[in-house]
Amino acid sequence: MDSLSIHYYFNGRRNPFGGDINFADDEYLNLLYDVQNLEHQIQQAIHIIDYYSEKTKSIGIIVDEWGTWHPQATVESGLYQQNTLRDAVLAAVVLNLFNRYSSRIHHGQHAQTVNVLQSLCLTRARRQ
Numbered sequence: 629m630d631s632l633s634i635h636y637y638f639n640g641r642r643n644p645f646g647g648d649i650n651f652a653d654d655e656y657l658n659l660l661y662d663v664q665n666l667e668h669q670i671q672q673a674i675h676i677i678d679y680y681s682e683k684t685k686s687i688g689i690i691v692d693e694w695g696t697w698h699p700q701a702t703v704e705s706g707l708y709q710q711n712t713l714r715d716a717v718l719a720a721v722v723l724n725l726f727n728r729y730s731s732r733i734h735h736g737q738h739a740q741t742v743n744v745l746q747s748l749c750l751t752r753a754r755r756q
Contacts, residue, residue, distance in 0.1 A: 629681075631688045631734055632673050636666045637745075638718065639697040648698040648709040656714055659696070663721050666694070670725070674732055688734030694722060695739040695746030707744035715746050 638645065638659055646655035670689060677687045696718060701709040726736045740747045
């Protein structure tokens with residue numbers, strides 16, 4: 629085994645994060661606070677790898693999907709959600725977390741690229 633995968637969406641199951649563009653200050657802070665849960669999962673993965681692996685082999689961690697998943701992103705909406713500066717701040721905090729654990733996290737992959745969940749860009753089809 630070369631790596632252990634972690635999948636993490638910030639979706640507000642534990643604490644309400646509000647909607648994609650409508651949220652209160654406490655919901656904003658709850659979203660950022662949830663990064664601690666991702667860090668806890670990373671720490672648990674490190675402990676498990678260290679306990680069960682051979683010391684001669686470096687087994688990495690891959691955070692293969694991560695990002696926000698607001699309530700507006702449903703199957704019916706095509707998982708579309710509007711992104712705000714709040715999502716950008718969360719991404720910066722998560723990337724900083726990955727940097728702090730860079731000796732163990734070998735790869736981090738943002739979940740979506742275009743139009744769904746915390747995508748890097750939003751597009752709209754041309755209307756006729």
